[in-house]
Amino acid sequence: MNTEDLNFAYKVRHALNEKLDDLPASTTDRLAAARKAAMARKKPHVPVRVTQSELATAGAGGFFSHPFGWLGRMSVAVPLLVLVAGMVxxxxxxxxxxxxxxxxxxxxxxxxxxxLSAYLDHGFNTYLEESREQ
Structure with a gap:
């Protein structure tokens, strides 16, 4: 499966998860039947990778829905915070x-x-420049 197919699959999954509660029961039954049919056609030597946390948060799409999703976000946020602190x-x-x-x-x-008035006098600056030249 190439990256375009994966991106499309993620977009479809995200769209379905957003509107999951609004779908009629007949549509969810058809989706469940399609999943069963797809699982029946799955090759036996390819394992299905579903973690326990994905089962627990199925359809939630929250912050902890992916096991290392928050860690990935922190791996971007922490260096940015360090950079900002260094700049400050x-x-x-x-x-x-x-x-x-x-x-x-x-x-x-x-x-x-x-x-102090000598520093404010314009003639004093001229005197200093002339004394430097000599």
Whole structure:
């Protein structure tokens, strides 16, 4: 059976499971007869794989209807959560580094001998550039 056939079978099963309670009794009897006929034509050397949990939740289609369905979902969700937590941690670390750099700059400006008004003077920037060139 190829993947297209399997996908079609899963879609049919899902559609039937959704409307199972709404089906008339005659339709469910015909479906049961068709299943019996299909099982009668089954090759004897091919085992039927139905787990106990699938029998218990037949037609429910809930979160635990497949034995490892929740584990498969968690195998996607956990790495995503780790990635998001790592990104948040990296962002927080970068923000802390930026705060530390600004604090060092503020401390250097405040501890300098020049008054704060000198840094606001446009002529002072020109003086600094000229003194660097010499």
């Amino acid at each position: 941690g990296l962002y927080q670390y970068e923000q802390q580094q930026r705060i530390n750099e600004l604090a060092e700059l503020d401390a250097a400006v405040l501890s300098d001998e020049l008054p």
